[in-house]
Amino acid sequence: IIIPTSLDRVSTALIAASIESINRVGPCSAKVRLDKIEDIREARRKDIVNRAKEILHKWNIESMPSVDEVYKQISDTLKVGKVxxxxxxxxxxxxxxxxxxxxxxxxxxxxxxxxxxxxxxxxxxxxxxxxxxxxxxxxxxxxxxxxxxxxxxxxxxxxxxxxxxxxxxxxxxxxxxxxxxxxxxxxxxxxxxxxxVNRPQKPKRENRKPEIQIQISNVVKALEGTLEAVLLDGKLIQIERLPVSQLAEKLQKTKDVKCIVFDGIITQRIVDMAAEKNIAKIVASRISEAVKPVLNVDLITFKTVFA
Incomplete structure (x- = not known):
């Protein structure tokens, strides 16, 4: 006997107990025993939960990349493209x-x-x-x-x-x-x-010659053969005169120098220090072949001054 009910649990249990008390149906003896009480809503919830688990498991398998795929995706970012x-x-x-x-x-x-x-x-x-x-x-x-x-x-x-x-x-x-x-x-x-890169270099070089000859040539003449150096400011006014052997050490401590004139060889160390100190010109006896030119520093020889 299947009896559906929408009553609460107390009423449902009472009905079940009442039915079990039946011992006769018509002229015949009868015995009724409760097999089970099943909550249909709970059963449906279990079915829904189980189905949801199946769907989620299948979804994870289909959408989640394997370890090999993840490794390949990451390693591909390190590959160098084709030239x-x-x-x-x-x-x-x-x-x-x-x-x-x-x-x-x-x-x-x-x-x-x-x-x-x-x-x-x-x-x-x-x-x-x-x-x-x-x-x-x-x-x-x-x-x-x-x-x-x-x-x-x-x-x-x-x-x-x-x-x-x-x-x-x-x-x-x-x-x-x-x-x-x-x-x-x-x-x-x-x-x-x-x-x-400053493109207009040739006109600048043409205009520079007279300026060098007029304002620096006297300094160059005074320094030839002395192994000494002169530090000049932006207006080409002398700041200090010193031996060439002390030039590198002095440049590290001195400010406002815009031009160096010295009786010696322009080395990479002097060029690098001049670039660091924003010194625009270096004038010397000659330039070392190992010197790497710097764009913001003009390297000039005594020969160029008197050309």
Whole structure:
């Protein structure tokens, strides 16, 4: 006998007990025993919960990537992209060159690959000391930064670029190091410390000669053969005269120096200190061949003063 009920538990239990008390149905003896009381709502809730578990389990299996898939996704971000080609010369180029508004010009294919490892893709390589026509054209169309090796080869390429291409910034690897050897920290530092290139250099040089001859030639004459140095301010007024042997030490302590004139050789140490102190001119007997030029410091020899 199945008896549905919507009564509360007390009433339902009372009905069940009453039915069990029946011992006769018509002329026949009868015995009624309660088999079970089932809450249909609770049963349906269990069915719903079990089904929800099945759906969630299946969903997790289908949507959650496996460990191998996760590993592959992460490792793919470390892979270096493919080096492309640019122009009729088939120059090595990074995959982001075409879409980039500003570009980085480097010396060779190995430099391109090293920059791509650091996430820099707007690159193109010269592949030689001769500047390709594609680079000349590209440098006119996009803002160009030359990122060159910190050796004499980089110096020569920079001079060639300045003559035939439109370069806005120049960045260099650490002295004696190539771009392909630099780590990402050194590359990012070189780009962060890039120097704006002052294009109108020739007119400045033409106007500079008379100024040097008039205001510095007397100082040069007085210093020749003395192994001494003179520090001048922005108006070319003498600040101090001292032996050349004390020049480097004095520059570290002295302010407001804008020009150095000395009877000696311009070394890389003096050039670096001048750049750090914002000294505009260095005039000396001659320039060491190992010196790396700095864009904001003019290096002048005594011979140039009297030319």
């Amino acid at each position: 492309g080609k640019y122009g009729p010369e088939n120059l090595p180029a990074g995959p982001g060159l075409e879409k980039a508004r500003d570009i980085i010009i480097v010396e060779g294919r190995a430099d391109i690959i090293n920059l791509m490892r650091c996430g820099i893709t707007n690159t193109v390589a010269l592949e030689g000391a001769k500047i390709p026509d594609s680079i000349k054209k590209l440098s006119r169309e996009k803002e160009s930064t030359a990122l060159l090796d910190g050796d004499r080869g980089g110096d020569l390429i920079f001079k060639e670029l300045m003559q035939v291409a439109t370069i806005k910034y120049i960045g260099r690897a650490p002295r004696g190091k190539e771009i392909e050897e630099c780590n990402c920290k050194e590359i990012n530092k070189a780009l962060a410390e890039k120097i704006a």
